[in-house]
Amino acid sequence: MRDIYVIGTGITSFTRLEYPLAEIAAYPAVAALRDAGIDKVDHIYVSNMGGGRVNHQTGLASAVVDHLSMFPVGAETIENGPASGASAIKTAAMAIGSGMFETVLVTGAERMNEVNALDATDFVASLSHPLAEAIYGVTLPSLAGMFARLYMHKYGVTERHLAMVAIKNHANACLNQFAHVQTKITMEGILDGKEAATNNPPIALPLRFFDVCPVSDGGAAVILASAEVAKDVAKKTGKPLVKLAGFGQATDTHAVHEREDPTSLTAVKIAAANAFKMAKLAPKDVSVAELHDAFTILEIAESEEVGFFERGKGHLALERGETQIGGKLPINTSGGLKARGHAVGATGVAQAHEIILQLRGEAGKRQVKDAKVGFTCNFGGFGNNVVCLAFVRE
Amino acid sequence: MRDIYVIGTGITSFTRLEYPLAEIAAYPAVAALRDAGIDKVDHIYVSNMGGGRVNHQTGLASAVVDHLSMFPVGAETIENGPASGASAIKTAAMAIGSGMFETVLVTGAERMNEVNALDATDFVASLSHPLAEAIYGVTLPSLAGMFARLYMHKYGVTERHLAMVAIKNHANACLNQFAHVQTKITMEGILDGKEAATNNPPIALPLRFFDVCPVSDGGAAVILASAEVAKDVAKKTGKPLVKLAGFGQATDTHAVHEREDPTSLTAVKIAAANAFKMAKLAPKDVSVAELHDAFTILEIAESEEVGFFERGKGHLALERGETQIGGKLPINTSGGLKARGHAVGATGVAQAHEIILQLRGEAGKRQVKDAKVGFTCNFGGFGNNVVCLAFVRE
Numbered sequence: 001m002r003d004i005y006v007i008g009t010g011i012t013s014f015t016r017l018e019y020p021l022a023e024i025a026a027y028p029a030v031a032a033l034r035d036a037g038i039d040k041v042d043h044i045y046v047s048n049m050g051g052g053r054v055n056h057q058t059g060l061a062s063a064v065v066d067h068l069s070m071f072p073v074g075a076e077t078i079e080n081g082p083a084s085g086a087s088a089i090k091t092a093a094m095a096i097g098s099g100m101f102e103t104v105l106v107t108g109a110e111r112m113n114e115v116n117a118l119d120a121t122d123f124v125a126s127l128s129h130p131l132a133e134a135i136y137g138v139t140l141p142s143l144a145g146m147f148a149r150l151y152m153h154k155y156g157v158t159e160r161h162l163a164m165v166a167i168k169n170h171a172n173a174c175l176n177q178f179a180h181v182q183t184k185i186t187m188e189g190i191l192d193g194k195e196a197a198t199n200n201p202p203i204a205l206p207l208r209f210f211d212v213c214p215v216s217d218g219g220a221a222v223i224l225a226s227a228e229v230a231k232d233v234a235k236k237t238g239k240p241l242v243k244l245a246g247f248g249q250a251t252d253t254h255a256v257h258e259r260e261d262p263t264s265l266t267a268v269k270i271a272a273a274n275a276f277k278m279a280k281l282a283p284k285d286v287s288v289a290e291l292h293d294a295f296t297i298l299e300i301a302e303s304e305e306v307g308f309f310e311r312g313k314g315h316l317a318l319e320r321g322e323t324q325i326g327g328k329l330p331i332n333t334s335g336g337l338k339a340r341g342h343a344v345g346a347t348g349v350a351q352a353h354e355i356i357l358q359l360r361g362e363a364g365k366r367q368v369k370d371a372k373v374g375f376t377c378n379f380g381g382f383g384n385n386v387v388c389l390a391f392v393r394e
Numbered sequence: 395m396r397d398i399y400v401i402g403t404g405i406t407s408f409t410r411l412e413y414p415l416a417e418i419a420a421y422p423a424v425a426a427l428r429d430a431g432i433d434k435v436d437h438i439y440v441s442n443m444g445g446g447r448v449n450h451q452t453g454l455a456s457a458v459v460d461h462l463s464m465f466p467v468g469a470e471t472i473e474n475g476p477a478s479g480a481s482a483i484k485t486a487a488m489a490i491g492s493g494m495f496e497t498v499l500v501t502g503a504e505r506m507n508e509v510n511a512l513d514a515t516d517f518v519a520s521l522s523h524p525l526a527e528a529i530y531g532v533t534l535p536s537l538a539g540m541f542a543r544l545y546m547h548k549y550g551v552t553e554r555h556l557a558m559v560a561i562k563n564h565a566n567a568c569l570n571q572f573a574h575v576q577t578k579i580t581m582e583g584i585l586d587g588k589e590a591a592t593n594n595p596p597i598a599l600p601l602r603f604f605d606v607c608p609v610s611d612g613g614a615a616v617i618l619a620s621a622e623v624a625k626d627v628a629k630k631t632g633k634p635l636v637k638l639a640g641f642g643q644a645t646d647t648h649a650v651h652e653r654e655d656p657t658s659l660t661a662v663k664i665a666a667a668n669a670f671k672m673a674k675l676a677p678k679d680v681s682v683a684e685l686h687d688a689f690t691i692l693e694i695a696e697s698e699e700v701g702f703f704e705r706g707k708g709h710l711a712l713e714r715g716e717t718q719i720g721g722k723l724p725i726n727t728s729g730g731l732k733a734r735g736h737a738v739g740a741t742g743v744a745q746a747h748e749i750i751l752q753l754r755g756e757a758g759k760r761q762v763k764d765a766k767v768g769f770t771c772n773f774g775g776f777g778n779n780v781v782c783l784a785f786v787r788e
Contacts, residue, residue: 001492020524052447052473052520056528059475059521062779066523066648072664074643075779076481079446079471081453087470091485097492098395126446127453129460130414134450249468254460270466385456385469 001097004244005230006391007223008036009356014180014218014341016113021048021055024346025109026067028221032105036223037236042101044068044075045092047084047108048345051077053123054115064107081127082294083380084108085220085348086387090247092224102229107221108346120215124344127381132255141212143256143382144295145204151263151297152206155312159206163191164318165296166210166338172325173335175366180216180341211296213336218343220350242359245281246390248274256382265305267386268377272306275375279390283307286329286390287371288358290351292379293336299323302377303331306388325366333358333366348378352389359393395491398638399624400785401617402430403750408574408612408735410507415442415449418740419503420461422615426499430617431631436495438462438469441482441502442739445471447517448509458501475521476688477774478502479614479742480781484641486618496623501615502740514609518738521775526649535606537650537776538689539598545657545691546600549706553600557585558712559690560604560732566719567729569760574610574735605690607730612737614744636753639675640784642668650776659699661780662771666700669769673784677701680723680784681765682752684745686773687730693717696771697725700782719760727752727760742772746783753787 010031017024025046033039046061057063061075080087085108092104112120125139133143151157166185173179190200190210200208224244225233234241250270253259259266276282283306291306293299303314308329317323323331334340334354337347355374357363363371374391404425411418419440427433440458445451455469474481479502486498506514519533527537545551560579567573584594584604594602618638619627628635644664647653653660670676677700685700687693697708702723711717717725728734728748731741749768751757757765768785 001494022524049452050446052444052517053452056520057524058443058447058473058517059775059779061474062645062775063523063648065645066778071646072644072661074781075474075645076478076485077473079452079473080455080469084470090468091470091489094489094492094494095485097494098488100395100488100491123446123452126450129457130416130451250466251456251459251469252465254457267466381453381456384460385453387468 003227004093004096004224005227006242006244006356007225007230007233008032009222009353010035011178011220011350011353012218013178014216014343017111017217021051021057021109021111022060022063022067024111024217024219025064025107028219029068029105029107032221032223036233040070041103041105041223043095043104044073045088045104045106046075046077047088047106047349048077048110049079049081049084050110050123050344055111080385081380082344083348083378083385083387084345086376086378086389089222089349089352089389090249090387093244093247096224096226103223103225105221105223106349107219108349109219110343110345111217112215113217129255140382141204141207144297145207147262148206148297151301154263157300157315159191161300161315161318162211162296163187165293165299168324169293169332169336169338172333172366173339176335176340179335179339180214181339185210207295213294213338213342216341216343218341218346220346220353222349222352240360241394242356243392243394244389245392246275246279248272248278249387252384254384265301265383267383268302268305271386271388272377275388275390281373281390285373286375287373288333288355288368289329289331289375290334290354291331291377293332293338294342296338298379299331306377325368330368333363333368351376351378355391359391397621398487398490398618399621400636400638400750401619401624401627402426403616403747404429405572405614405744405747406612407572408610408737411505411611415445415451415503415505416454416457416461418505418611418613419458419501422613423462423499423501426615426617430627434464435497435499435617437489437498438467439482439486439498439500440469440471441478441500441743442471442504443473443475443478444504444517444738449505474779475774476738477742477772477779477781478739480770480772480783483616483743483746483783484643484781487638487641490618490620497617497619499615499617500743501613502743503613504737504739505611506609507611523649534776535598535601538691539601541656542600542691545695548657551694551709553585555694555709555712556605556690557581559687559693562718563687563726563730563732566727566760567733570729570734573729573733574608575733579604601689607688607732607736610735610737612735612740614740614747616743616746634754635788636750637786637788638783639786640669640673642666642672643781646778648778659695659777661777662696662699665780665782666771669782669784675767675784679767680769681767682727682749682762683723683725683769684728684748685725685771687726687732688736690732692773693725700771719762724762727757727762745770745772749785753785
């Protein structure tokens with residue numbers, strides 16, 4: 001397959017957005033086109049999970065072409081639950097890799113503010129096994145709660161470690177103007193202090209309010225291109241070349257209880273290994289990573305499964321500050337799903353957006369020094385379909 | 395891009411199916427695997443439109459991997475409204491074309507029986523422009539009715555011509571054991587006779603009951619492969635090699651009233667031209683075609699836009715019997731959407747399935763003699779995102 005580069009990127013605020021879903025997809029696309037200094041692409045992929053269910057909008061990809069007035073360019077929507085974004089980027093990479101297209105726009109969007117919290121949870125529960133899980137009231141937070149309980153018991157992870165993930169990611173989000181929750185939190189405020197129990201009520205114990213990502217509206221876009229186009233664009237914009245050096249994907253059983261070890265995220269392990277193999281890189285080469293911290297425990301578990309830390313030791317690296325900005329391997333500099341926000345179909349693209357800014361040296365106050373290799377892990381369902389991406393600044 | 399072949403195909407009955415959506419996708423996949431004589435593939439694309447809305451099932455692609463026990467193979471759902479099926483086939487072709495994969499399974503599925511007719515119409519209306527059409531009660535049948543009225547006025551097409559499409563496609567469906575409506579209909583029964591008004595009530599005049607496709611449940615699958623794998627499979631199975639020689643896609647304005655000429659299906663014209671160009675073929679080379687006759691008028695209009703007949707002359711070719719089995723260019727030998735049925739996300743794949751059977755000489759009583767080149771037109775929204783495929787028997 002020929003080499004694939006990123007030539008443009010854009011994002012909306014992750015927050016409550018008052019404009020329609022197709023516009024949430026179109027605005028970051030316009031920002032990405034402007035970033036690349038181009039006004040059209042050969043193809044468009046839209047990543048979205050809830051258009052049909054939540055927004056009475058199907059055929060979203062066609063609506064986005066209409067909003068961008070880019071007829072007769074072809075377009076499809078790619079859905080892989082919360083991993084839709086990275087799936088769309090991977091699909092776009094192969095479309096360019098095949099030689100059919102020189103430039104492909106990927107734009108991810110979700111608009112959840114039309115549903116209340118209960119409906120949002122029910123909607124997301126449509127990812128779990130309909131006959132073995134969802135029908136019994138198993139939601140994604142409840143799966144995460146059970147996973148956390150087992151994991152903590154097995155590896156000595158405590159509620160304090162979970163809180164450290166939240167505190168770190170909220171601090172990072174305070175440096176990101178597009179983040180949903182730009183609020184500093186402290187151990188005193190969410191675990192130790194007098195007000196902690198009120199501030200941080202249980203959601204699915206041991207997970208509390210500050211262990212769970214918000215339900216966000218938002219959009220993010222990247223434009224991929226062939227080497228020839230990318231070099232041309234780089235010459236005009238003066239921006240560093242960022243290569244999508246590898247991608248990997250893996251699936252696992254739909255029902256979590258069918259896994260041999262329910263604390264193993266096997267799909268994360270395989271997807272990451274595939275991405276590193278394709279990129280001819282190892283976990284130790286990574287300068288900055290965005291992991292799928294829909295629940296705080298997942299950042300710790302994924303940081304081990306992708307190979308950054310030994311199994312069961314991720315919380316110790318966190319404790320030592322290695323995953324903070326300024327640490328050896330900063331994780332979720334954007335604020336992560338936890339605080340940048342989780343606009344489901346946009347999330348994987350937003351992860352890539354953050355990595356591209358970091359590799360180009362455009363991440364402002366949250367810039368990781370000399371970031372050269374970036375990595376994303378986008379986690380679908382409860383780990384039953386995972387897509388990892390590896391980016392390199394050339 | 396390297397050459398792409400079809401090595402396996404399968405289908406379910408298009409009817410009311412009492413098993414879950416993921417099984418509707420898995421069963422034809424198993425049939426296609428058996429047809430190819432293989433038990434795994436490198437990747438899976440699922441085409442579906444309504445899982446999230448109608449069946450409380452998102453992440454359908456991951457569920458299908460689970461049903462097929464094909465871990466850790468990657469999978470995504472592709473949505474492009476009623477053109478999801480052909481979009482997924484096109485995406486799979488590029489994935490193989492890129493060299494990433496040798497075999498990709500495409501399985502399309504829809505399960506609509508959970509919603510009543512009103513909800514089904516509302517669901518499909520989520521394809522129309524939310525602010526310019528859907529909000530005013532414009533449904534897909536109403537768009538088709540307005541299109542038919544203009545088209546008939548402009549080109550002298552009558553209700554009898556529309557009925558001829560229905561009569562032909564019902565007759566074809568009677569030769570297809572998987573078709574939804576295996577009922578012979580006559581001009582007497584639906585237009586001329588005493589019972590005609592009762593049998594064939596208005597839906598969106600000039601379109602009547604027998605001008606509109608049924609709402610079907612169903613699934614269909616094809617497996618694409620590289621030339622190397624395909625030649626190996628053909629040696630083992632003894633089946634003729636069928637090549638996916640070309641694909642083309644085009645978009646058009648979301649709101650139909652924004653088109654310069656609302657009787658022009660510009661996206662059909664461009665998508666077909668692109669597919670023929672890529673395949674190095676012309677419309678006159680086609681032996682058999684499946685066109686997207688969700689409404690009878692569309693078969694006539696598409697037969698012109700793809701280049702089979704001159705603009706405004708399609709109904710005359712129909713009248714002369716040229717599009718019947720035994721005619722110069724049989725159209726919708728499967729029964730088409732009109733009578734084979736329209737299980738939205740599966741439809742484009744079912745069209746390909748029919749063409750593959752025809753090119754292999756496996757279409758039984760509806761076999762087109764010496765079929766060598768087959769063509770499909772899969773129509774998304776009201777013609778705002780169209781995908782055409784060209785297949786050749788080698």
